[in-house]
Amino acid sequence: MNPDQKITNTIPDYWYNIQHDLPEPLPTVKDVIDEGGSRIERMNKIRLQTLNEQDANTEKWVKIPDEVRQKYSEIGRPTPLLRATKFEKYLGTNARIYIKREDLLPTHSFKLNSAIAQAYYAKEEGAKGLVTETGAGQWGLAMSWAANAFELECKVFWVKISRKQKPYRVDWCKLLGTEIIDSPSEHTWLGKEILSKDPDSYGSLGISIGEAISFVSENPQYKYVSGSNLPHVLLHQSVIGLETIEQLKLYNEEPNILIACCGGGSNLGGFAGPFLEEKLKNDQLRLIAAESTAAPRLTTGEYKYDYADPGRLSPLTLSYTLGNDYMPPPVHVGGLRQHNGSTVIGLLRHLNLLEAYAYDQKQAFDAGKLFAKLYGIIPAPETCHAIKATIDLALEAKKNKKKPVIVMCYSGNGILDFEGYKSVNK
Amino acid sequence: MNPDQKITNTIPDYWYNIQHDLPEPLPTVKDVIDEGGSRIERMNKIRLQTLNEQDANTEKWVKIPDEVRQKYSEIGRPTPLLRATKFEKYLGTNARIYIKREDLLPTHSFKLNSAIAQAYYAKEEGAKGLVTETGAGQWGLAMSWAANAFELECKVFWVKISRKQKPYRVDWCKLLGTEIIDSPSEHTWLGKEILSKDPDSYGSLGISIGEAISFVSENPQYKYVSGSNLPHVLLHQSVIGLETIEQLKLYNEEPNILIACCGGGSNLGGFAGPFLEEKLKNDQLRLIAAESTAAPRLTTGEYKYDYADPGRLSPLTLSYTLGNDYMPPPVHVGGLRQHNGSTVIGLLRHLNLLEAYAYDQKQAFDAGKLFAKLYGIIPAPETCHAIKATIDLALEAKKNKKKPVIVMCYSGNGILDFEGYKSVNK
Numbered sequence: 001m002n003p004d005q006k007i008t009n010t011i012p013d014y015w016y017n018i019q020h021d022l023p024e025p026l027p028t029v030k031d032v033i034d035e036g037g038s039r040i041e042r043m044n045k046i047r048l049q050t051l052n053e054q055d056a057n058t059e060k061w062v063k064i065p066d067e068v069r070q071k072y073s074e075i076g077r078p079t080p081l082l083r084a085t086k087f088e089k090y091l092g093t094n095a096r097i098y099i100k101r102e103d104l105l106p107t108h109s110f111k112l113n114s115a116i117a118q119a120y121y122a123k124e125e126g127a128k129g130l131v132t133e134t135g136a137g138q139w140g141l142a143m144s145w146a147a148n149a150f151e152l153e154c155k156v157f158w159v160k161i162s163r164k165q166k167p168y169r170v171d172w173c174k175l176l177g178t179e180i181i182d183s184p185s186e187h188t189w190l191g192k193e194i195l196s197k198d199p200d201s202y203g204s205l206g207i208s209i210g211e212a213i214s215f216v217s218e219n220p221q222y223k224y225v226s227g228s229n230l231p232h233v234l235l236h237q238s239v240i241g242l243e244t245i246e247q248l249k250l251y252n253e254e255p256n257i258l259i260a261c262c263g264g265g266s267n268l269g270g271f272a273g274p275f276l277e278e279k280l281k282n283d284q285l286r287l288i289a290a291e292s293t294a295a296p297r298l299t300t301g302e303y304k305y306d307y308a309d310p311g312r313l314s315p316l317t318l319s320y321t322l323g324n325d326y327m328p329p330p331v332h333v334g335g336l337r338q339h340n341g342s343t344v345i346g347l348l349r350h351l352n353l354l355e356a357y358a359y360d361q362k363q364a365f366d367a368g369k370l371f372a373k374l375y376g377i378i379p380a381p382e383t384c385h386a387i388k389a390t391i392d393l394a395l396e397a398k399k400n401k402k403k404p405v406i407v408m409c410y411s412g413n414g415i416l417d418f419e420g421y422k423s424v425n426k
Numbered sequence: 427m428n429p430d431q432k433i434t435n436t437i438p439d440y441w442y443n444i445q446h447d448l449p450e451p452l453p454t455v456k457d458v459i460d461e462g463g464s465r466i467e468r469m470n471k472i473r474l475q476t477l478n479e480q481d482a483n484t485e486k487w488v489k490i491p492d493e494v495r496q497k498y499s500e501i502g503r504p505t506p507l508l509r510a511t512k513f514e515k516y517l518g519t520n521a522r523i524y525i526k527r528e529d530l531l532p533t534h535s536f537k538l539n540s541a542i543a544q545a546y547y548a549k550e551e552g553a554k555g556l557v558t559e560t561g562a563g564q565w566g567l568a569m570s571w572a573a574n575a576f577e578l579e580c581k582v583f584w585v586k587i588s589r590k591q592k593p594y595r596v597d598w599c600k601l602l603g604t605e606i607i608d609s610p611s612e613h614t615w616l617g618k619e620i621l622s623k624d625p626d627s628y629g630s631l632g633i634s635i636g637e638a639i640s641f642v643s644e645n646p647q648y649k650y651v652s653g654s655n656l657p658h659v660l661l662h663q664s665v666i667g668l669e670t671i672e673q674l675k676l677y678n679e680e681p682n683i684l685i686a687c688c689g690g691g692s693n694l695g696g697f698a699g700p701f702l703e704e705k706l707k708n709d710q711l712r713l714i715a716a717e718s719t720a721a722p723r724l725t726t727g728e729y730k731y732d733y734a735d736p737g738r739l740s741p742l743t744l745s746y747t748l749g750n751d752y753m754p755p756p757v758h759v760g761g762l763r764q765h766n767g768s769t770v771i772g773l774l775r776h777l778n779l780l781e782a783y784a785y786d787q788k789q790a791f792d793a794g795k796l797f798a799k800l801y802g803i804i805p806a807p808e809t810c811h812a813i814k815a816t817i818d819l820a821l822e823a824k825k826n827k828k829k830p831v832i833v834m835c836y837s838g839n840g841i842l843d844f845e846g847y848k849s850v851n852k
Contacts, residue, residue: 145802171844376571418597
């Protein structure tokens with residue numbers, strides 16, 4: 001097999017449901033009853049029925065609908081798995097490093113894998129449109145793309161301060177027909193309430209989530225969708241790991257170390273999740289989460305039930321958390337800045353099936369710059385964390401005279417994120 | 427064959443040299459003798475020897491060096507040729523429309539095909555680095571990428587006003603290790619002279635060309651390279667058309683209309699050039715140049731010898747020209763704003779082998795927006811002109827109840843060009 005050359009296989013027919021193989025059942029969501037009744041019931045109502053069912057499903061394989069598979073093909077799935085020999089050579093390691101290229105998808109990140117599935121189900125269930133929130137914008141853009149592809153309306157509540165920092169992503173979404181709403185906004189009671197107290201509010205992801213939810217509660221022809229954390233998102237993202245398994249076979253390789261960045265957990269869960277069965281048989285296989293020191297949940301957080309939002313408007317889920325009032329410093333890795341994350345990832349970590357390392361943004365962007373110089377492609381800020389972990393583990397192998405096969409998920413393209421790269425040089 | 431699905435073939439072993447099949451020899455360059463002697467000799471000296479030889483070569487096939495072919499593979503060649511059924515359906519035409527996707531290359535445009543070849547020859551000839559000029563930046567970025575890939579230095583004289591309008595392309599080049607020089611600059615006698623007269627000069631492409639040339643004249647360890655116009659650039663770009671010929675065979679199609687945008691002529695020449703042999707046998711095959719009304723050389727220009735730059739520092743070439751003092755209005759299609767163009771394209775037009783249509787920027791961006799909405803991808807401003815021509819010809823076919831096979835070159839990705847899209851809405 002030629003190095004640095006892409007090999008392809010076919011798109012899987014089924015998504016992999018990690019819930020089937022978890023050594024313990026996934027911890028249930030704890031309800032909160034408030035003046036409006038059960039929060040779980042309220043959330044289920046504003047979400048798509050199929051996705052609620054997928055969250056509760058424990059069957060191992062879930063059929064990928066034909067139309068979704070067709071769209072996966074159109075966006076360039078299977079994405080290539082490349083051997084990074086130039087990177088190995090630079091590091092002087094005997095590790096063999098493989099890179100799964102999710103940045104090549106048309107909206108620049110892996111987020112599109114779930115966005116397409118969610119838009120498809122929304123169309124099936126007769127929704128008029130989809131409503132979501134976004135910060136840095138990778139999810140907002142992916143959802144805009146997918147909604148447009150399935151001819152659905154799309155409304156994105158965009159954290160006001162973040163929207164101003166990502167003008168091109170906003171323009172792109174608008175060109176796809178999405179309505180972008182600066183959050184806090186006059187579109188919802190929550191936004192109005194916040195603006196009446198602070199007309200200059202910059203907004204926050206918590207506020208945007210709250211606005212998206214309250215908008216859909218009052219406009220039930222729309223459905224509320226999320227881009228990470230939830231089991232159905234990890235299910236859709238399993239396409240990444242399943243392709244990787246088949247592609248490694250074509251290279252005749254068995255992986256020793258799997259690395260992905262980790263925020264809400266859908267990139268790591270989708271990429272490394274399908275290897276869980278192997279991990280349970282072979283404890284030498286290492287699954288690695290690369291997180292940001294700006295929100296080091298898995299490395300320093302506590303495993304306990306918490307709300308998903310600082311407003312404490314959600315039900316409670318069990319995962320590693322820094323506390324729902326934790327305010328991450330304003331670093332340029334929107335995708336890794338949550339105070340808690342996926343229950344699946346939390347359980348894997350709790351059961352010691354997952355290692356985690358945290359990196360600051362200087363470490364991460366320096367790793368990204370190295371990769372950019374070697375390959376001429378610009379990693380997304382989140383991806384830079386996975387590259388940093390890959391460098392560390394490759395150098396560790398060099399020191400220990402080992403030759404592991406390291407496989408890294410290259411989650412996204414950073415050419416609209418130069419502000420982050422420049423900020424660490426100041 | 428499934429619609430909207432990519433099919434691939436292999437990368438050609440040889441470039442196609444259109445000079446072999448031109449019904450008349452390519453008009454020679456006319457020398458100008460000034461105080462420094464022969465301009466042709468001076469230009470030849472600062473350029474790469476292999477490229478000078480390629481300009482003079484009339485053999486039909488030129489072997490693509492193995493290392494260049496390997497790089498073509500790494501950047502994703504062959505690029506897909508897609509059937510655009512959704513586009514056809516929207517237009518209600520019976521034309522079958524195919525799109526050659528050069529935007530998928532890692533620097534977002536077809537420019538990389540020649541940049542890689544030029545960097546390879548520079549390495550072979552022992553140059554220390556490459557020097558060029560750029561306006562909108564697609565060429566500067568492609569050259570930066572290729573120089574970095576072959577471990578050469580790269581210096582880009584960037585028209586000062588344009589550099590400010592494309593901050594992300596500049597950042598990208600810098601991350602690849604390129605030295606970006608605001609032009610006019612203090613690095614050359616020409617730049618100094620201009621700045622002494624006008625310290626706030628915005629610069630122009632002519633000034634940047636002049637600076638790049640004068641820098642290399644004084645620093646012969648560097649070589650001067652160009653991204654369009656010249657026969658060797660069209661030669662390298664023939665990889666686009668050659669792949670398209672093979673891919674159309676896989677679709678079992680014979681083309682009737684070939685469309686590309688036209689500025690310096692390397693996109694059109696590279697894409698449609700390899701079909702010339704067929705065109706000479708079959709006059710029904712139509713080759714179409716889509717140009718901008720901002721610089722409508724082929725539609726309204728005069729076929730005569732002219733300088734390449736407003737400073738009249740170059741030798742003279744024969745092509746269609748608007749006059750070397752023509753100042754195009756400041757529209758957002760950097761790639762289509764030259765007063766003259768390739769001698770090859772000029773000759774094709776002069777011999778009536780090429781049709782040309784000019785579109786204003788509103789027409790072009792409206793066509794681009796339609797395409798963005800249909801496919802979720804953002805065409806570069808230059809590409810929008812080709813899309814507009816495709817729409818017009820598909821609708822003409824509808825009116826005439828014909829069913830032509832239209833093949834369009836989608837030259838570049840416009841996600842760093844949103845300013846242009848927004849400007850026409852004002």
